[in-house]
Amino acid sequence: MWFSLLSCCVLACIALPTNAVDEPKIEILPNTDPLKVLEGGxxxxxCRYSTxxxxxxxNSLIIKRLGDRQGDIANAVKLTNLGFDTHRSTSPGATQFDWTIITLKVSKSGSKLTIQDTGRYYCIYEDVYKFFQKDVDVFRVVSPSEVVYNETSSKLSCVPEFSTETTAKDYTLSWSKNGSQSLGDSLKDRYSLEGDMDQNLVISKPGRKWGDLGRYQCVFTFTPSQQTVTNYVDLIGPPKVNEKSFDPSKNYVQGDNLILKCPVTGYPFPTVSWLRDGVMLNAGDRVVINDEGSVLNGKLTxxxxxxxxKGTYKCMANSTYEGFQSAHxxxxxxxxxxxxxxxxxxxIVAEVIILCIIIFIYEKRRGKQMEDEADSPDYPANTQDHRTDEVRQRNVRT
Incomplete structure (x- = not known):
């Protein structure tokens, strides 16, 4: 009797944790709460359910959203009815004792994602496990995403606008260029930050250095989760060709390789077209057109x-921005x-040869003429020296 009672206690102790471990599990990802998302992103x-x-x-696994975070969950709406894309998958276990995982992934992006998607999201299975929830804050940046450079100064802004349902708005704002380049490295002392949260970036005389054009990032870091959200602002400018780097003329020998690079700058990065005597060049057996850095078709070989x-070659740079003119x-x-x-x-060799021939012919003719004169009967063989006779006569008279 005592043995039977002890066995029952042991089995009960084993069964209790086993049942606890075997309880279904539900979770909602990502783990960040509240989750900050930029409008248009x-x-x-x-939502993952394990059982x-x-x-x-x-199909019993659903995700709902409640716009009013203090409202009743009964008023939450399925995301499938709110324009979200859904993807559902099941990973069944090998045996009935293994875990089966049901995954429901929902997403919304681009112009579909607006500030109205702010709210509280619930992960629910058969209306039982509704304690897994996540607050999502969708905010927008009201400043323009593109700024055309001004030779005096250009101002880039990054001013956020939050929904009235957003509770945590604490953040810091920092600026960078091209992803990781600090402003001090690229702009030196030609920039300043204005506004309560450094929301405005002012660049003085951006035309002085054409490399100032490009993509700038304003990074929001929310506290206390330290989640970061990045917004992009482009400083754009028309194409510009550095003619000093493009030789006005080039001399080649037949069989050489011609390599021309178009020294163009601008943002958005321009696209180059190559012309010879006004006719567009296309890639072929001997003609190769490649990108040069960020410039499309910037290299001709x-x-x-x-x-x-031979002819007059022109590199024509065009911008994708309609308001800019081309450069060449x-x-x-x-x-x-x-x-x-x-x-x-x-x-020179031919001239020397001709001169030698002329000299040779002249000398040959002159020698023959002298020989002919020597053989002539009129040529005096002996000539009397009268000066000797005169000297003798003078001596006699003396």
Whole structure:
């Protein structure tokens, strides 16, 4: 009797934690609460339900939203009725004793995600497990996302606007350029931050350095969760070609390779078109057009130049921003024969040869003329020296 009673106690002690462990589990991801999302960005929530039930119903797992966080959950609305995209999956266990996981993922992005999506989200299975909830704060930045540079100063703004349902609005704001480049590295001492939360970035004389153009980031860091949300503001400017870096003319020899790079700047990054004598160049067997850094089609290569490749080449830079005009630079390409360098030398050699022939003919004719004169009968063989006779006569008279 005592043995039976002891056995029952042991079995009861074993069964209690086992049942506790086998209780269904439900969770909502991500773990950050409240979750901060930028309007026009992407909101993604995952609800995961784990159970050891033999036949769980995947369709019983739902996510609802309640706009008024203090309201009754009974008034919450399914996200499938609010324009969210859904993806449901089930991972059944190998046996009936393994966990079965049902996953429901909902998402909304782009223009669909607005500040009205702020609220309290619930992860529910068969209207039983509704204690898993998450607050989502969707906010917008009311400042323009694009600013056309001004030669005197350009002002970039990042002013947030929150829903009335948002409870935690504590944040700090920081600025950077191109993802990680600090403002001190790129702008030196030509910038200042204005506003209570450094919401305005003022750049003085951005035209002085064309590299000031580009994408800037204002990063919100919310406390106490330390969640960060990044907003982008573009400082844009028209295409500009540095003609000093583009030689006005180039000389090549037949068979050489021609390489031209268009020294263009601007943001958005321009697209380059190449023309020869006003005719558009297209990639072919010998013509290769590649991107040069961030500039599309910024590099032109022509292999094994021919005489027909000579002409006036132009790189035409166009911006995707409709309000900007195109920019261009030209260079004259001359193609010479491979043996062109030998022609001056051959000319000198030919002149020397002709001069030698002339001298040779002249000397030959002159020698023959002298021989003919020597053989002539009129040529005096002996000539009397009269000066000797005069000297003798003078001596006699003396």
């Amino acid at each position: 992407k909101l993604e929530i995952t 050891k039930a033999e036949k769980p119903n995947p 022509i292999y094994s130049l021919e005489f027909s490749d 630079a030209t260079t004259i390409v001359r193609v010479k024969d491979r043996l062109a360098a030998l022609w001056p030398f051959l000319g």
